[in-house]
Amino acid sequence: MCKVFKVSRSGYYAxxxxxxxxxxxxxxxxxxxxxxxYRSGKGRYGxxxxxxxxxxxxxxxxxxxxxxxxxxxxxxxxxxxxxxVCTTDSNHDKEVSSNILNREFTATSxxxxxxxxxxxxxxxxxxxxxxxxxxxxxRKILGWAMSKGMTAAETVVAAWxxxxxxxxxxxxxxxxxxxxVQYASHEFRILxxxxxxxxxxxxxxxxxxxxxxxxxxxxxxxxxxFNSIYDSFEVARREIFEFIEIWYNRRRIHSxxxxxxxxxxxxxxxxxxx
Numbered sequence: 173m174c175k176v177f178k179v180s181r182s183g184y185y186a187x188x189x190x191x192x193x194x195x196x197x198x199x200x201x202x203x204x205x206x207x208x209x210y211r212s213g214k215g216r217y218g219x220x221x222x223x224x225x226x227x228x229x230x231x232x233x234x235x236x237x238x239x240x241x242x243x244x245x246x247x248x249x250x251x252x253x254x255x256x257v258c259t260t261d262s263n264h265d266k267e268v269s270s271n272i273l274n275r276e277f278t279a280t281s282x283x284x285x286x287x288x289x290x291x292x293x294x295x296x297x298x299x300x301x302x303x304x305x306x307x308x309x310x311r312k313i314l315g316w317a318m319s320k321g322m323t324a325a326e327t328v329v330a331a332w333x334x335x336x337x338x339x340x341x342x343x344x345x346x347x348x349x350x351x352x353v354q355y356a357s358h359e360f361r362i363l364x365x366x367x368x369x370x371x372x373x374x375x376x377x378x379x380x381x382x383x384x385x386x387x388x389x390x391x392x393x394x395x396x397x398f399n400s401i402y403d404s405f406e407v408a409r410r411e412i413f414e415f416i417e418i419w420y421n422r423r424r425i426h427s428x429x430x431x432x433x434x435x436x437x438x439x440x441x442x443x444x445x446x
Contacts, residue, residue, distance in 0.1 A: 202233060202237070202238075202241055203241050203244075205226075206222055206238060206241055206242060206247070207247065209222050209225050210222065210242070210247045210249075215247075215248075215249060217249055218242075218248075218249035219235050219238045219239035219242055219249075220235055220427075221249075221425055221431070222238050222242070223235040223238045224425060224431040225425070226238070227431075228431070266353060266356035266357065267356060267361075268351050268356055268373050269371040269372055269373045270372070270373070271348075271372055271373060271374060271375050271381055272346055272348070272370055272371075272372035273285060273287075273346055273348040273372040273381070274381075275380070275381060275383075277308055277383075277384050278308065279307070279308040279309040280309070281309060282307060282309045282310065282339060282438065282441075283307065283309075283339055283340060283341055283342045283345050284308070284309060284342070284345055284346070285307070285308040285309070285345065285346045285348065286305055286306065286307055286308070286314070286335070286345065286346065286347045286348070287305070287306050287308060287347075287348045287349065287382060287384055287385040288303065288304065288305045288306070288328065288331065288347065288348070288349045288355070288385060289303070289304060289349060289350065289382055289385040289386060289388075289389065290302065290303045290322075290327055290328070290352060290354065291389045291392075293318070293402065293408050293412070294401050294402070295401060295402040295403070295404060295405055295407070295408050296401055296402070296403055296404065297404050297405055298320065298405075299320075300318050300319065300320060300405060300408055300409075301318070301319050301320075301321070301322055301326075301327060302316065302317070302318050302389075302412060303316060303317045303318075303319075303327040303328055303330070303331040303354075304316045304331060304385065304388065304389075304416075305331050305332060305334075305335040305347075306384070306385055306388060307339065308384065309438075310429065310434045310437045310438045310441075311384075311388075311426055311428065311429065311434050311437075312421050312434035312435070312438065313388070313416050313420060313421055313434075314334070314335035314338045314339050315330075315331040315332060315333070315334035315335025315336070315337075315338065316331050316334065316412075316416055317330035317331040317334065318408070318409055318412060320405070322354065323354070324353075324354045324357035324359045324360050325359060327354050328349075328354045328355055328357070328360050329359055329360055329363065332360070332363055336367075341367050341369060343367070343368040343369075344368060344369075344370055345369055345370065346369075346370050346371075346372050347364060347369055347370070347371055347372065348371075348372040348373070348374070348381075348382060349371075349372075349373060349374070349382065349385075350373065350374045350379070350381075350382055351373050351374060351376060355371075355373065356373075388420075391420075392412075392415060392420075395415070395419075396411055396412075396415050420434070421433070421434050421435055422434075422435045
């Protein structure tokens with residue numbers, strides 16, 4: 173073998189007993205930890221967020237180094253594209269509200285501005301409809317409902333009831349949505365009026381007025397393989413529950429929240445106020 177590779181016998185044996193360098197040992201440990209973070213996130217984190225996880229654990233490592241190791245291991249994050257799709261159907265004769273929110277997607281306190289939207293989920297047994305309500309303060313999904321029908325009671329009313337169980341509302345807070353018939357319904361307006369909630373709606377044909385909520389669905393679609401057809405209603409419900417309650421609200425870090433999860437961001441405010 174030494175003749176084949178044109179190396180001396182002493183050099184070959186020196187190579188065999190050579191101890192790995194400190195950097196090689198560190199890279200091996202980092203590689204294992206990076207893969208563990210990547211797998212626990214189901215491939216949803218790229219190098220920026222993996223680096224932030226290290227930082228939150230008190231470990232300093234550059235994003236460049238993390239990216240290099242991820243490339244060497246073939247670890248690529250799920251890519252979330254920019255919001256493009258508009259699914260709103262506002263063809264009805266009900267009263268609509270003006271756009272009070274006006275694309276002001278930041279909030280300085282909880283229950284100042286909420287946004288809501290409905291999307292469609294395809295299963296082998298038929299269509300399901302997912303309604304969500306998000307607080308713009310911490311981007312947490314406070315309420316959500318999955319239904320086989322599109323009535324106001326099954327969609328926005330059900331999601332609203334969950335949201336107000338999870339977080340108290342404030343008088344004159346804003347709830348923004350598109351002009352869909354469910355949001356313009358008498359049932360939903362009565363609920364808002366009883367709590368003195370201000371209703372805001374996107375301008376006709378302008379999905380960007382509710383882009384934060386629409387973008388949540390884009391994330392959901394990309395990170396759960398939403399393009400595929402679920403085997404059944406039950407499978408869809410289980411996977412959506414896992415994504416919202418276990419992953420998105422409690423484990424998925426957000427760059428707009430200082431690389432904290434919605435739950436961490438909300439808890440940090442409580443600690444500051446204490």
